[in-house]
Amino acid sequence: MTAADDLGSPSGPGSYRPAAGHTGAGLLDLRPAPAAATRARMFAAQTRLELILTLRRGESVLLTMIIPIGLLAFFTAVDVLPSGAEKSVDFLVPGVLALAVMSTAFTGQAIATGFERSYGVLKRLGATPLPRSILLAGKTAAVLAVEVIQLVLLVAVGFALGWDPAGGAGAVPSVLALLVLGTAAFSGLGLLMAGTLRAEATLAAANGVYLLLLLIGGVVFPLSKLPGWLRAIAEVLPTAALSDGLRDVLADGSGPGVRNLVVLAVWAVVTLGLAARTFRWE
Amino acid sequence: MAEILAISVTGLVKTYSARSVPSRSGAARAEGSRGPGRRGRRSSAAPSLRPAPFTEVSTTPAPFAAPAGRGAPSEGRIRAVDNLSLSVPVGSVTALLGPNGAGKTTTVEICEGFRRADAGEVRILGLDPIGDAVALRPRVGVMLQAGGMYPGARAGEMLRLVAAHHRHPLDPAALLDRLGLTDSAGTPFRRLSGGQQQRLSLAMAVVGRPELVFLDEPTAGLDVAGRRTTWELIEELRTAGVTVVLTTHAMDEAERLADQVIIINRGRVVAVGSPAELTRGGAEGQLRFRAPTGLELGKLLLALPEGTTAHEGPVGHYLVQGTVDPQLLAAVTAWCAGNGVLAEDLRVEQRTLEDVFVELTGSELAS
Numbered sequence: 001m002t003a004a005d006d007l008g009s010p011s012g013p014g015s016y017r018p019a020a021g022h023t024g025a026g027l028l029d030l031r032p033a034p035a036a037a038t039r040a041r042m043f044a045a046q047t048r049l050e051l052i053l054t055l056r057r058g059e060s061v062l063l064t065m066i067i068p069i070g071l072l073a074f075f076t077a078v079d080v081l082p083s084g085a086e087k088s089v090d091f092l093v094p095g096v097l098a099l100a101v102m103s104t105a106f107t108g109q110a111i112a113t114g115f116e117r118s119y120g121v122l123k124r125l126g127a128t129p130l131p132r133s134i135l136l137a138g139k140t141a142a143v144l145a146v147e148v149i150q151l152v153l154l155v156a157v158g159f160a161l162g163w164d165p166a167g168g169a170g171a172v173p174s175v176l177a178l179l180v181l182g183t184a185a186f187s188g189l190g191l192l193m194a195g196t197l198r199a200e201a202t203l204a205a206a207n208g209v210y211l212l213l214l215l216i217g218g219v220v221f222p223l224s225k226l227p228g229w230l231r232a233i234a235e236v237l238p239t240a241a242l243s244d245g246l247r248d249v250l251a252d253g254s255g256p257g258v259r260n261l262v263v264l265a266v267w268a269v270v271t272l273g274l275a276a277r278t279f280r281w282e
Numbered sequence: 283m284a285e286i287l288a289i290s291v292t293g294l295v296k297t298y299s300a301r302s303v304p305s306r307s308g309a310a311r312a313e314g315s316r317g318p319g320r321r322g323r324r325s326s327a328a329p330s331l332r333p334a335p336f337t338e339v340s341t342t343p344a345p346f347a348a349p350a351g352r353g354a355p356s357e358g359r360i361r362a363v364d365n366l367s368l369s370v371p372v373g374s375v376t377a378l379l380g381p382n383g384a385g386k387t388t389t390v391e392i393c394e395g396f397r398r399a400d401a402g403e404v405r406i407l408g409l410d411p412i413g414d415a416v417a418l419r420p421r422v423g424v425m426l427q428a429g430g431m432y433p434g435a436r437a438g439e440m441l442r443l444v445a446a447h448h449r450h451p452l453d454p455a456a457l458l459d460r461l462g463l464t465d466s467a468g469t470p471f472r473r474l475s476g477g478q479q480q481r482l483s484l485a486m487a488v489v490g491r492p493e494l495v496f497l498d499e500p501t502a503g504l505d506v507a508g509r510r511t512t513w514e515l516i517e518e519l520r521t522a523g524v525t526v527v528l529t530t531h532a533m534d535e536a537e538r539l540a541d542q543v544i545i546i547n548r549g550r551v552v553a554v555g556s557p558a559e560l561t562r563g564g565a566e567g568q569l570r571f572r573a574p575t576g577l578e579l580g581k582l583l584l585a586l587p588e589g590t591t592a593h594e595g596p597v598g599h600y601l602v603q604g605t606v607d608p609q610l611l612a613a614v615t616a617w618c619a620g621n622g623v624l625a626e627d628l629r630v631e632q633r634t635l636e637d638v639f640v641e642l643t644g645s646e647l648a649s
Contacts, residue, residue: 028452028453028456028457028460028518029452029491029522030452030488030491030518030519030521030522030524031491031522031523031524032421032491032492032493032522032523032524033449033450033491034420034421034448034450034490034491034492034493035420035448035449035450036419036420036447036448036449037446037447037448037449038449041446042446042447044446045442045443045446045447046443049432049435049439049443052439053432053434053435056434057434115433116432119429119430119431119432119433120426120428120429120430120431121429121430121431121432123396123426123430124424124426124429124430124431124486125430126396127394127395127396127419127422127424127426128419128444128447128448128490129416129419129420129447129448129490130447131416282396
C-alpha cells in the first residue's frame, strides 16, 4: 500500500477505526520492542548527519573552506603583507591552517550548536536513547572530519602556490598535537557560548570573535607587528598560539614551542570544563 | 488483580518563578477549537459543577468567570501544577484535556524527564523519569509540541537518525509512507508544512517501537487527512499494546481516541473517566421545545419520572432536564398532545465532552 492509496482511501474523516478497510495495518509492526542501539551505531549515525549538515550549509562552507583558501590565495598573489624575508606562502599556510581550525571547531560549531539548542534539537535527542556523550562525540568527529578536508585542500593549494614546508616528516606529530589541542580549545570555547547564550547572541559573538582572532591571531600578519600591549594579549589567545606553533614547526623547522602548547592546553581545559558545567540543553 | 500502571503520578507540584514560565518552543502554531460547532447545544442553564465519576482529585472547580490560566501566584511563583495525581493503565490511550496553561505540557514534560518536579512522586513504567532515564529512554517515545529537529536535516534523514538510536526500529521508509510523508522525505525540515512537521514528529516518537508514547498535541494544525492518518496510527498503537498519552484541545479527538480522559485545569485534575462516563454524567440530558407560554409545568412533571425538572426559560421556550430516554420523550409529547399543545423545535440534547469541560473548567477550549 502506498501513501497515496492510504490518503486516498474512500473512507470519510469519521472512519478512524483501523479495521475500517485499512489493509496496511500489517505493514508496520508497532508492537513494543524497545532497546537502545549499540553506542557504535549511534555514534556513526550522529557523526554522519552532523557532517552532512555542516557540508550542506552554504555559510559553513564559505566560512570553513572558501574564506581560508581565498585568504591564502589572495595574500600569496598580492604581496602586501609584511612577512619579512620569507616567501609569503610559507608564512601564510600555517596561519591559515590555524584559521581553518578556528572556523570549524569554534565559529561553525558554536553557531550550529546554538541554533540546535534553540530549535529544541538537543532536548529532543535527549529523549532518545542517545547519550549526551555520544552526541558530543559525534560533533567532535564531524569537526575533525571537516578539518581533514580543510587540511587536504589547504595543503594542496599551498603546494600549488609554491609552499615549501620545513621540518619534513618529523613535523607531522608536532602539527597533529597542535591541531588536536587547538580543536579542543576552540570546541570548548564554541560549546561554552552555544550552551549559555541565546542562538542569536552566539551567532553575533562567534562572528565577532572570529574576526578579532583573525586580525590579532597572527593569521595573515605576524604578531611582531602588533603594538606591545596588544601583542601581550594576543599571545595568550588560542589563535595566536596555534598559528605561532604551526609556524614554528612548518616555517622555521623548530618545535611547536612549549608556551604555545601550554596556552592551548589551558584554554582547552578551562573552556571544556566550564562548558560541561554550564551547558544548558534547552 | 491490581491494574498494571504505565504511569503513576501522585501529588505532583511544579512552580515556576513568574519570570521563567516556559513558553512554547518553536514557531507558534495556529490553535483553536477544532471540534465541530456545538455551541448551539450547550446548556444555557447555570452549569452543574459536578465532578465526573472516578474523580480521583476532587477539587473546588474554578470560578466560572475566572480566566483559564495557571494557578494564583504565591510568593512570586506560579503553580503550573498543583497537587496533581493521575494514573495511566498499560495499553490504554489517555487524553489530557485542558485549556492553555492548564499544566498539561508541564505534567507531560515531568513524566518525560525533561523537568524536575518540586514535590510529588512520578513513576513511569515503574521507574523514576530522571534517575532511571537511561533505562527509560528506549522504552518511551516522545513527540514534542514543536521543534526538535535539525533545521537543515531532511525529513528522511531525521527519522533515520532516531531509528539508528534504537535496536529494533520500524522501517523509516514504511513509516514515512504510512504517514503520507514519502514525497517529503527529501525536504529539509524547515521547509515542511506545519502538518508535515507534526507527522514527522509523530514518526520520530514511534520509530523506536516504544512501550509508552507521549504525544503533545499530535494533531494541532493538521488538516482532515492528516488528523485521520494520525488517529489511525494511534488506534493501531493501542491495538499493538502501546500505552499512549496525548494532550489535546480537541474534544472530538479525546472522545474518539481515549479510553481515559483526564481533564486538567489550573494545574489540577478536575475529572477522570472514559468519554462515555464523563458525558453520561448520571445519564443527564435535556429536552427543549417551544410552545405557547404559560404551560402548567407542575402537571407535566406529574407525568414524568421522579427527578425530572422542567422550566420555561425565555417566553415560550421550555427545558426539561433529567434522564432523557424514549419513555421521557414519549411522555412529554403525549402530555402535550393531551393538552392540545403543539411542541415545536423539539430537541433532545446530550452532554458532550465539551459541555463537561466547560462546566468543570469554566473556560472554552479554544484560546
